Amino acid sequence: MQWLELSVTVDTEAVESVAELFAQYGYNGGVAVEEAIIPSLDSPEYQIDTNKPVIVRTYVQANEQAADAQTHIERGLWVLGMMRPVGELQIKAIAEEDWANAWKEHYRTHRIGKRFVIVPSWLEHEPVANDVVLNLDPGMAFGTGLHPTTQLCLELMELIEFNNTTVLDLGCGSGILAVGAAKLGSQRVLALDTDPIAVEATAENARINHSAELVTALEGSLGDAPLEHWLGWEGAQLGTPQSYRHHNEFDVILANILAKVHVVLGNDYLAALKPGGVLITSGIINEREADVVAAFEAVGLEQVERRTQGDWVAFTHRKPV
Ligand SMILES: C[S@@+](CC[C@H](N)C(=O)[O-])C[C@H]1O[C@@H](n2cnc3c(N)ncnc32)[C@H](O)[C@@H]1O
Structure with missing residues (x-):
C-alpha cells in the first residue's frame, strides 16, 4: 500500500x-x-x-x-x-x-501559559511541579491548544481559583478548557457545544484525561437561543440541541466563542453565574472588542483582566457579590 x-x-x-x-x-x-x-x-x-x-x-x-x-x-x-x-x-x-x-x-508536547502542558497520547511527559498535563490528540473538534483564542483562555484560567468550583464551558470544542478546569480542581464541569462532534470529542478527551466523572458534555447552548427550554443540569437530555438556562449556578464560566455570541449572551452569563462568579471570554477579534465591553458593562459585569494575542482579545469579568 x-x-x-x-x-x-x-x-x-x-x-x-x-x-x-x-x-x-x-x-x-x-x-x-x-x-x-x-x-x-x-x-x-x-x-x-x-x-x-x-x-x-x-x-x-x-x-x-x-x-x-x-x-x-x-x-x-x-x-x-x-x-x-x-x-x-x-x-x-x-x-x-x-x-x-x-x-x-x-x-510535539507544548506548553501554554505557566502550567498547562499539551501532550499527544503517544508521547511521554515527565511533569515538573505544578504542571497541569492535558492529553489531547489531534481530532476534528476545534481546540488543540494551538489557536491564540484557546491559549488566552488557558492563560486567564491560571489566574483564578478552581478548587471545588462548578464550571460551565460554553463552546467546548475538543474539551480542552473543560478538562483543564477539572485538572485545576473543579468539582463539576458542564461542557456545552452546538456541534455533536465537539460533544463527542470532549467526552472522549475527558475519559483519556481521567476526568470523565467530573465533566458532563452535552449538545446545546446557553440562554434563549436557539431553542427555548428550561432544563436543569440533572434533567439534561443528550441528542437534541437544547438551550439551557441556569441561575446562580456556576462559579466559573469559560466561553471561547465569537464576539457576536458574547454580545447576545451578556444577561445569560450574568444569570448563570453565582454572585462573585468569574466569566472568561475569548474569541473576540479586536474590531469587535468595544461591542463586548459595552454589552458586559450594560449588564453589570465587572472587568478584571484583559489579554491580547495578535488580533485576538480575551477578558475576565466578575459578577458583583
Ligand atoms: C473557538 S471554538 C472553542 C473550542 C474550545 N473551547 C477552545 O477554547 O479551544 C468555539 C466552539 O463553540 C461552538 N459554538 C459556536 N456557537 C455556539 C453557541 N451559540 N453555543 C454553544 N457552542 C457554540 C463551536 O461549535 C466550537 O466548537
Missing part, C-alpha cells in the same frame, strides 16, 4: 481551519501540525515560535479516492486562502512502512 502525504504551510491563525479541512478528507481524520520552535540552550524544554509559519499534514491512501480528497482539499484551501495566507498544497508519496509513524513525528 502506498500513501500520499498532503501538506501545506500556513500562519498560526489558519492552523485550526486547515486542520479541520484536512481532518475531513485525511485517513481516519488524522492531522499532524508542525510548529516552529525556539529550543532552550540548557534543557529539553522549548517554546513554540508563534511568529513563524506552521506545516499542516494529512495522509490519504494512494487509491482511486485520493484524487477526490486532493480536489476537495485544494478547493477548501482556495477558500481559506481568501482570508489568510495559505501556501500551495504539497504532495509526496510514502511507503506503508514509513507512514505508520510519519504523521506522529511532527506532533
Whole structure:
C-alpha cells in the first residue's frame, strides 16, 4: 500500500481551519501540525515560535479516492486562502512502512501559559511541579491548544481559583478548557457545544484525561437561543440541541466563542453565574472588542483582566457579590 502525504504551510491563525479541512478528507481524520520552535540552550524544554509559519499534514491512501480528497482539499484551501495566507498544497508519496509513524513525528508536547502542558497520547511527559498535563490528540473538534483564542483562555484560567468550583464551558470544542478546569480542581464541569462532534470529542478527551466523572458534555447552548427550554443540569437530555438556562449556578464560566455570541449572551452569563462568579471570554477579534465591553458593562459585569494575542482579545469579568 502506498500513501500520499498532503501538506501545506500556513500562519498560526489558519492552523485550526486547515486542520479541520484536512481532518475531513485525511485517513481516519488524522492531522499532524508542525510548529516552529525556539529550543532552550540548557534543557529539553522549548517554546513554540508563534511568529513563524506552521506545516499542516494529512495522509490519504494512494487509491482511486485520493484524487477526490486532493480536489476537495485544494478547493477548501482556495477558500481559506481568501482570508489568510495559505501556501500551495504539497504532495509526496510514502511507503506503508514509513507512514505508520510519519504523521506522529511532527506532533510535539507544548506548553501554554505557566502550567498547562499539551501532550499527544503517544508521547511521554515527565511533569515538573505544578504542571497541569492535558492529553489531547489531534481530532476534528476545534481546540488543540494551538489557536491564540484557546491559549488566552488557558492563560486567564491560571489566574483564578478552581478548587471545588462548578464550571460551565460554553463552546467546548475538543474539551480542552473543560478538562483543564477539572485538572485545576473543579468539582463539576458542564461542557456545552452546538456541534455533536465537539460533544463527542470532549467526552472522549475527558475519559483519556481521567476526568470523565467530573465533566458532563452535552449538545446545546446557553440562554434563549436557539431553542427555548428550561432544563436543569440533572434533567439534561443528550441528542437534541437544547438551550439551557441556569441561575446562580456556576462559579466559573469559560466561553471561547465569537464576539457576536458574547454580545447576545451578556444577561445569560450574568444569570448563570453565582454572585462573585468569574466569566472568561475569548474569541473576540479586536474590531469587535468595544461591542463586548459595552454589552458586559450594560449588564453589570465587572472587568478584571484583559489579554491580547495578535488580533485576538480575551477578558475576565466578575459578577458583583
Ligand atoms: C473557538 S471554538 C472553542 C473550542 C474550545 N473551547 C477552545 O477554547 O479551544 C468555539 C466552539 O463553540 C461552538 N459554538 C459556536 N456557537 C455556539 C453557541 N451559540 N453555543 C454553544 N457552542 C457554540 C463551536 O461549535 C466550537 O466548537
